[in-house]
Structures are given as C-alpha cells and as structure tokens.
Amino acid sequence: MVKLPENVLAHGRTRNIMRETFEYGNKRKAQVGSDKVYDYSLGNPSVAPPRSVNDTVRDILSGELSDSIHAYTSAQGAYDNRKRLADSLQRRFGGNVSPDDLYFTVGAAAALTITFKALTVPDDEFILLAPFFSEYEVFLQNAGAKAVICQPDYKDFMPDFEAIEKAININTKGIVINSPNNPSGVVYDGAVIARLSELLRKKSEEIGHPIFLINDEPYREIVFDGKRAPWVPDFYDNTIVCYSYSKSLSIPGERIGYIYVPERVCGHDDVYAAVCGAGRMLGFVNAPSLFQKVVSICDGQTADMSVYERNRDLLYNSLVEMGFDCIRPGGTFYLLMKSPIENATEFCLSARKYDLLIVPTDSFRCPGYVRIAFCVETKTIENSLPLFAKLAADYNLG
Amino acid sequence: MVKLPENVLAHGRTRNIMRETFEYGNKRKAQVGSDKVYDYSLGNPSVAPPRSVNDTVRDILSGELSDSIHAYTSAQGAYDNRKRLADSLQRRFGGNVSPDDLYFTVGAAAALTITFKALTVPDDEFILLAPFFSEYEVFLQNAGAKAVICQPDYKDFMPDFEAIEKAININTKGIVINSPNNPSGVVYDGAVIARLSELLRKKSEEIGHPIFLINDEPYREIVFDGKRAPWVPDFYDNTIVCYSYSKSLSIPGERIGYIYVPERVCGHDDVYAAVCGAGRMLGFVNAPSLFQKVVSICDGQTADMSVYERNRDLLYNSLVEMGFDCIRPGGTFYLLMKSPIENATEFCLSARKYDLLIVPTDSFRCPGYVRIAFCVETKTIENSLPLFAKLAADYNLG
Numbered sequence: 001m002v003k004l005p006e007n008v009l010a011h012g013r014t015r016n017i018m019r020e021t022f023e024y025g026n027k028r029k030a031q032v033g034s035d036k037v038y039d040y041s042l043g044n045p046s047v048a049p050p051r052s053v054n055d056t057v058r059d060i061l062s063g064e065l066s067d068s069i070h071a072y073t074s075a076q077g078a079y080d081n082r083k084r085l086a087d088s089l090q091r092r093f094g095g096n097v098s099p100d101d102l103y104f105t106v107g108a109a110a111a112l113t114i115t116f117k118a119l120t121v122p123d124d125e126f127i128l129l130a131p132f133f134s135e136y137e138v139f140l141q142n143a144g145a146k147a148v149i150c151q152p153d154y155k156d157f158m159p160d161f162e163a164i165e166k167a168i169n170i171n172t173k174g175i176v177i178n179s180p181n182n183p184s185g186v187v188y189d190g191a192v193i194a195r196l197s198e199l200l201r202k203k204s205e206e207i208g209h210p211i212f213l214i215n216d217e218p219y220r221e222i223v224f225d226g227k228r229a230p231w232v233p234d235f236y237d238n239t240i241v242c243y244s245y246s247k248s249l250s251i252p253g254e255r256i257g258y259i260y261v262p263e264r265v266c267g268h269d270d271v272y273a274a275v276c277g278a279g280r281m282l283g284f285v286n287a288p289s290l291f292q293k294v295v296s297i298c299d300g301q302t303a304d305m306s307v308y309e310r311n312r313d314l315l316y317n318s319l320v321e322m323g324f325d326c327i328r329p330g331g332t333f334y335l336l337m338k339s340p341i342e343n344a345t346e347f348c349l350s351a352r353k354y355d356l357l358i359v360p361t362d363s364f365r366c367p368g369y370v371r372i373a374f375c376v377e378t379k380t381i382e383n384s385l386p387l388f389a390k391l392a393a394d395y396n397l398g
Numbered sequence: 399m400v401k402l403p404e405n406v407l408a409h410g411r412t413r414n415i416m417r418e419t420f421e422y423g424n425k426r427k428a429q430v431g432s433d434k435v436y437d438y439s440l441g442n443p444s445v446a447p448p449r450s451v452n453d454t455v456r457d458i459l460s461g462e463l464s465d466s467i468h469a470y471t472s473a474q475g476a477y478d479n480r481k482r483l484a485d486s487l488q489r490r491f492g493g494n495v496s497p498d499d500l501y502f503t504v505g506a507a508a509a510l511t512i513t514f515k516a517l518t519v520p521d522d523e524f525i526l527l528a529p530f531f532s533e534y535e536v537f538l539q540n541a542g543a544k545a546v547i548c549q550p551d552y553k554d555f556m557p558d559f560e561a562i563e564k565a566i567n568i569n570t571k572g573i574v575i576n577s578p579n580n581p582s583g584v585v586y587d588g589a590v591i592a593r594l595s596e597l598l599r600k601k602s603e604e605i606g607h608p609i610f611l612i613n614d615e616p617y618r619e620i621v622f623d624g625k626r627a628p629w630v631p632d633f634y635d636n637t638i639v640c641y642s643y644s645k646s647l648s649i650p651g652e653r654i655g656y657i658y659v660p661e662r663v664c665g666h667d668d669v670y671a672a673v674c675g676a677g678r679m680l681g682f683v684n685a686p687s688l689f690q691k692v693v694s695i696c697d698g699q700t701a702d703m704s705v706y707e708r709n710r711d712l713l714y715n716s717l718v719e720m721g722f723d724c725i726r727p728g729g730t731f732y733l734l735m736k737s738p739i740e741n742a743t744e745f746c747l748s749a750r751k752y753d754l755l756i757v758p759t760d761s762f763r764c765p766g767y768v769r770i771a772f773c774v775e776t777k778t779i780e781n782s783l784p785l786f787a788k789l790a791a792d793y794n795l796g
Contacts, residue, residue, distance in 0.1 A: 001607060001664075001665065002607060002608060002664055002665040002668065002669065003519050003607070004516070004517065004519065004665070004668055004669065004672045005515075005516075005517075005518060005519050005672065007675075008515060008516055008672050008675040008676050008679060009668060009671055009672045009675055010675065011674075011675035011676075011678050011679055012516075012670075012671035012672050012673065012674035012675025012676070012677075012678065013671045013675070042470075044469055044470050045469075048465040049465055049468055053468070054459045054464055054465075057455065057459060058456065058459065061452045061455060061456065066452055067446040067447055067452075067648075069651070070447055070451070070648065070649035070650070070651050070652050071442055071443075071650060071651045072440075072442055072650045072651050073651055106504055106653070106681070106682065106686075107681075107683055109681040109682070109683045110681040110682070111681075112681060113679075113680055113681030114681070117403075117406060118402070118403075118406055118410075119402065119403075120403060121401050121402065121403050135678070138678060138679055139679070139681060141679065142679040142680060142681075209399065209400060209401070210400060250465075250468065251468035252468070252469060252470045252683075253467070253468050253469045253470050253471055253684060253686070253687025253688070254468050254686050254687055254688060255504070255682075255683060255684065255685075255686050255687075256686075266399075266400055267399065267400040267402070270400065270402055270407060271400065271402065272410075273407055273410035273411050274402045274403065274406050274407045274410050275410065276409075276410035277405075277406040277407055277408065277409035277410025277411070278406050278409075278410070280409050280410065280533070280536060281406060281409055281511075281536055281537070281539065281540040282511055282540060282680050282681065283504070283505075283507040283508040283509075283510060283511030283512070283537060283540075283680065284504065284507070284508070284653075285505055285507045285650075285653060286651060286653065287653075288504075288651070288652050288653050288654075288686045288689070289651025289652055289653075290651070290652060291686070
C-alpha cells in the first residue's frame with residue numbers, strides 16, 4: 001500500500017470550521033432560500049473591488065503590454081512594479097523604501113510560508129498571540145519551527161506583555177502579530193506597538209540575537225472611527241511586513257501580496273536573499289504577472305470600507321443591547337462574541353436552528369468565543385437581528 | 399547575529415546559469431543594440447498568447463462575474479472550472495476525468511512542490527532522468543526526499559532502462575519524467591512510455607508498493623512533425639500529471655496549471671487529500687481565480703506553435719551542416735548541442751565573443767552539452783547563423 005505523510009494527509013482531510021460551516025450554509029440555502037440563511041462564517045469580502053481594479057486590467061490589455069504582460073517576471077516581481085509599489089509605500093508611510101526591499105507574493109499565506117521558511121533554523125520558535133488565524137500553526141509546521149502560544153489579556157484582547165516576556169528564550173526567532181486582528185477585530189494602537197517593540201529590543205539584547213516582528217496585516221486599511229493602524233516599521237527595526245490585497249481591494253481569489261524587508265532589518269541582504277530562496281524552494285516562480293502590475297498601480301486604494309463600519313455599528317450595538325458579551329471591533333470585519341456557555345461549538349450549533357451561521361474560535365486558540373464575520377450585506381444583518389434576539393432569549397441574556 | 403538556514407540562503411543567492419546569461423545579455427544589448435545580441439538563454443515563449451486569452455479576460459470582466467471573479471475559490475479550484483477542465487481533458491484524451499481528480503496550481507513548479515510534499519515520507523527517493531530541469535532537485539529537497547539521478551542513453555537521449563531498473567529500491571516513491579523534454583527537446587513515443595510502464599509495474603510488485611510516475615508536461619502541445627505526445631495515464635495507472643499553461647498559451651507569468659490524479663491511482667482519495675494538504679501547508683490558498691477560469695475555457699488551444707517548428711528546422715539543419723553535433727528536437731523549443739570541447743561552460747563563454755548567448759547544461763546534470771532556447775523570432779536565428787558558422791570554424795568543425 002501507499003505510505004503518505006500523516007500530517008500532510010490530515011491537513012488535506014480536515015476542513016477548517018469556517019469552511020465547514022460555509023458548506024453547511026450552501027446546502028441549507030438550497031433548502032430554505034438564500035435570503036433565509038444568515039451566513040457569518042467566512043472572511044470573503046462582500047464589498048466589490050474598486051472600479052480601478054478591473055479598469056486597470058482593461059487598460060493593460062488594450063495597451064502595448066497586452067501580450068508581454070503575461071511573461072515571466074523576476075522572481076521577486078518585475079522591477080517597475082516593485083519601484084511603483086516602493087514609491088507608493090514611501091508616499092503613504094514615509095521612510096526609505098527601495099524596490100530591493102520588496103518581494104511580491106501569491107497572497108499573505110505565501111508571504112508567511114516564505115518568511116517562516118526563510119528564517120527558520122532547527123529549534124527555532126515563533127511566538128503567536130492568541131487569538132490568531134489557525135493556519136499560522138500549519139505554516140510554522142511546514143517550516144519546521146515551533147509555535148509558542150501566548151494568551152491575550154482577555155479584558156480587551158490586547159497582548160499580555162508579561163506572558164510574552166516569559167515565552168521568549170534563546171530559541172525565539174520571531175513573533176507574529178496580526179493587527180487589525182482576525183478574529184477579534186482589535187487594532188493595536190501606537191502605544192501597544194511601542195511597548196511591544198521596547199520589550200523585543202530588551203529581550204533581543206538579552207538573548208544575543210534579534211527577534212523578528214512579523215506583521216501579518218491584510219486588514220491594514222480596514223480601521224474604523226477615523227483612526228489608522230500604526231506603521232510598524234516606524235517602531236521596530238526588525239519588522240517584516242506580510243501584506244495582502246485580498247481585503248483592501250476585495251480580490252482574495254487573485255492571491256497577490258508582498259513581503260517588505262525594511263532596510264534597517266538586521267542582516268537585511270541575507271534576510272532578503274533567504275526570502276528569495278524560500279520562495280524558490282516552495283515553488284513560487286513569480287507572483288502572478290498581470291496582478292503584480294494591477295496592485296502596484298492600485299496600492300493605497302480600497303474598496304468601499306464604509307459598509308464594514310456601518311455593519312460594525314449595527315451589529316455590535318444590537319448584540320450588546322441583547323445582552324451578548326462582545327469585543328468592539330476597531331477594524332477588520334470580524335466581531336468576537338463570548339459564548340454564553342462554555343462550549344462555543346455547542347452554542348454555534350444551537351444558533352443554526354435560527355439559520356444563524358457563526359463559528360467557534362477554538363481553532364484560533366481562543367475557546368469559549370465565537371467569530372461573526374460581518375462582511376455581508378447590511379440587509380442580512382438587519383434581517384438576522386430578530387433571530388439573534390431569540391437566541392439571546394434562549395440563553396436568558398439581556 | 400542572525401542565523402539563517404544555509405540551504406535556503408544559498409538558493410536565494412545563486413542565480414541559475416540561464417538567468418545569469420539572460421542578465422548578461424540585457425547589459426550587452428544596452429551596449430551594442432538589441433538586434434546585435436542573439437539571446438538563446440531563457441525558455442520565455444516568444445509567440446504571443448492566442449487572442450482568446452485576453453478576449454476571455456475581457457469577456458469575464460464585462461459579464462456578470464466582473465466582481466465576484468476575484469473572490470476566493472475552493473482550495474482545489476472552483477468546481478465549475480474543474481468541471482470544464484475535466485470535460486475538456488476527457489474530450490481530448492478520453493478516459494474518465496472527474497472534477498475531483500483535478501487540483502488547480504500556481505503553475506507547474508507549484509504542481510511539483512505540492513506533489514513531492516504530498517507523497518514524501520522519510521527515506522523516500524525519487525528517480526530523476528537526466529537531463530532534467532535543475533529545480534527538481536530544489537523541490538525534492540524542500541519535501542525532504544532524496545533525488546536519485548539516472549543518466550540517459552546518450553545516443554538518442556532516451557531513458558536508459560537498465561539504469562532505471564538498478565536505481566529502484568524499497569525506498570523508491572516515484573520517478574519524474576518530462577516529455578517533451580527541457581533541455582533535450584526529445585519526446586518519448588508510445589513505445590518508450592509502454593516500456594517504462596512495464597518496468598515500473600514489475601518493480602512496484604517486487605518492492606511491494608506502487609511507484610508513482612510523475613509526468614511534468616508543460617510542453618505537451620509543442621510537438622513537431624505532425625506527432626503528438628502520448629497521454630501517459632493511458633499507459634500506467636499510477637501516473638500523476640503536473641501541467642502548466644505557461645508554454646502552450648504563452649502565459650508563464652500568470653502561474654497557472656494543475657495536478658491531475660487519475661481515478662485509477664492507487665489510494666486515489668488519499669493521494670488527492672494529501673495534495674490538498676500539501677498545497678495548504680505550502681501557502682497556496684487557491685490558484686489565481688481569474689486565470690483558473692480563463693484556462694479552463696482555453697484548455698486545448700495553443701499559441702502559434704508553427705513558429706517553433708520553423709525555428710527548429712532552420713536552426714537544427716544549419717547547425718548540423720556546420721558540423722555541430724545536435725540532438726534533433728521532436729518538440730519544445732530547446733535544442734541540445736554537444737560542446738566541441740569537454741568544458742561546456744568555457745565553450746559558452748567563447749560563443750559570447752559573437753554575442754551568441756547559449757547555456758551549458760551542467761545544472762541539468764548533463765555536462766558537456768549546451769542548450770539553445772529557440773523561442774525567439776525566426777529573424778534572430780537567421781541573423782545569428784553566420785556567427786554560429788564562425789564559432790564552428792574556431793573549433794575546426796565541418
């Protein structure tokens with residue numbers, strides 16, 4: 001018989017709970033009608049891409065590049081695309097961004113698998129701050145690195161600095177942050193990033209080598225209340241930015257993003273070369289050429305984000321009024337709600353009787369909570385509120 | 399200081415000889431004019447994509463899917479795209495192809511890294527038939543598998559079956575073929591595939607587990623003299639097809655291809671699940687959504703391949719007449735030529751004095767030969783022939 005790698009097979013056989021709930025929802029919609037099912041399971045942007053995305057595609061295809069746009073680019077991305085992106089980032093965030101600091105990737109997932117593989121030597125550890133996107137652990141496993149999990153301060157879901165300090169040891173290679181955060185919706189402000197940076201500098205000195213701060217920030221532009229997410233490289237030299245256009249431009253299917261290795265990163269040229277080597281080993285020849293160009297032109301633009309803020313207000317205020325215990329999202333399109341019973345999976349299953357599809361965050365290493373992905377039409381939220389009220393009543397809330 | 403993984407760093411620092419020669423060519427073109435440099439270094443298709451590629455993009459963007467085309471698809475590819483591709487393959491090659499046998503990938507490189515990772519358990523070995531694309535060894539290293547290299551029959555660059563038989567042992571998990579072949583241009587005919595299949599069946603029985611035949615076939619449609627490449631799954635049950643549209647549709651930058659796990663593969667459902675798991679671990683969330691749809695519609699079409707056949711005839715006939723020892727390409731856009739001196743690198747450097755840019759195939763594990771990538775304009779070949787004649791004279795050929 002065929003012997004296959006058990007861990008790889010397991011990752012292929014299991015569907016994450018979000019996908020599973022989504023598939024359930026599709027079946028249910030076929031039974032009762034799609035307007036009767038309130039699917040809050042997936043982080044699939046509901047807002048259309050800005051018109052400029054498809055316009056830019058059309059422009060390129062009707063111009064001189066119509067054929068050559070589909071040719072190979074350099075592994076790190078075509079120089080002119082990296083130059084345009086570097087200029088855009090510099091304009092938006094300041095500092096000194098060079099094309100040779102940028103490496104286009106097939107989305108943020110690829111940015112992370114490449115970064116982890118580029119940095120990891122045997123015994124290396126990366127600190128993950130719960131709650132976090134469950135695939136981080138899968139990606140670290142692929143790189144042969146150990147995941148060390150720190151729980152948050154459950155009061156406000158901000159980092160527990162004491163826990164992080166305790167978790168750091170001689171094998172710590174990096175720490176991954178994801179702010180704005182999936183699934184909690186919290187956004188670290190400048191004070192939090194500054195305090196984390198201070199701690200990392202102190203501990204890097206203690207252990208005798210730098211700790212990389214990997215910022216997975218596909219939600220960077222989805223921040224509410226007129227605020228904006230701090231630009232992490234301003235706070236900490238050894239930051240590596242992993243970005244995706246999936247959420248900001250609503251093009252998750254196109255798989256396009258980048259790794260930014262700022263010039264001040266310790267051993268910059270080696271780290272960048274290792275990124276190139278890791279990309280090559282994993283089979284990423286170059287990021288898709290047409291969309292490399294499209295996003296380098298559209299960088300900084302966004303889909304209509306006001307929908308998400310309106311949804312946040314409506315959903316958060318309503319749920320709190322019903323008596324649910326919720327974290328107020330400062331960004332993203334996720335709302336984290338405490339399960340009224342210890343077993344969040346059981347709670348989510350009980351919500352299905354009202355066709356409310358929400359998911360437990362156990363796989364985000366945050367048991368006892370559920371995630372509500374409000375990247376849906378506002379009408380869906382409005383129609384679902386009476387059902388959430390019934391659910392609250394079932395648990396004697398309010 | 400930062401400790402980085404040495405092998406990853408090495409793969410990032412070194413450029414392969416094709417890329418290096420190409421970069422040299424670009425500098426040289428800036429000095430002497432691009433019409434004076436004859437760049438045969440890279441396998442970048444010179445023929446424009448068929449009009450249908452950009453037309454299909456435009457159709458999709460002006461239709462109902464204009465926004466939703468950019469959304470996430472299932473990890474293995476959107477069902478309707480897989481269905482359309484399955485139908486196309488079945489129409490073209492017969493058999494029974496199901497959407498659940500197909501997994502869209504970010505090009506052939508990704509198809510290979512995913513397949514190797516899906517199959518490899520500790521101590522596994524894969525047989526590679528020289529000459530082969532140098533990245534195979536990099537991809538096997540990533541999967542933790544051992545590469546076992548078999549030299550060809552140098553008479554015609556067909557497989558040396560005795561060498562393959564000797565190389566197979568209890569740890570042999572698979573064998574990789576690449577027909578039509580880069581860099582030799584040879585195409586295995588039905589008799590060769592049948593003999594290889596017979597051998598693999600016999601040895602699979604002997605060692606007590608199946609040996610997978612991985613066919614990397616991006617050049618499947620580039621076959622000359624009115625022939626076509628055999629459809630390998632017809633010959634051997636445990637075939638896994640790794641395909642890319644880079645060459646057939648001239649869209650290498652878009653990174654789109656697929657893995658086909660035929661239903662008769664031993665442990666089909668597990669192998670397919672392992673493919674899904676490996677794709678997930680390596681960070682391929684889904685293959686780019688727009689081009690998934692485009693290639694599923696354009697499958698079976700090709701760019702204008704007649705140019706390559708014309709180039710083959712002109713180049714092969716001329717070089718042979720000059721006294722060079724060449725393998726006649728049955729397909730692809732590569733011609734393999736014996737170096738008149740033992741050191742092929744030295745020979746290639748000496749060709750540079752005529753601005754003829756050709757590359758040694760040492761990294762293809764085929765020392766003493768050079769590759770001439772004739773995916774160039776026919777005029778380039780015509781203009782370069784007098785210089786090849788001078789080169790021949792330098793080595794007293796003819």
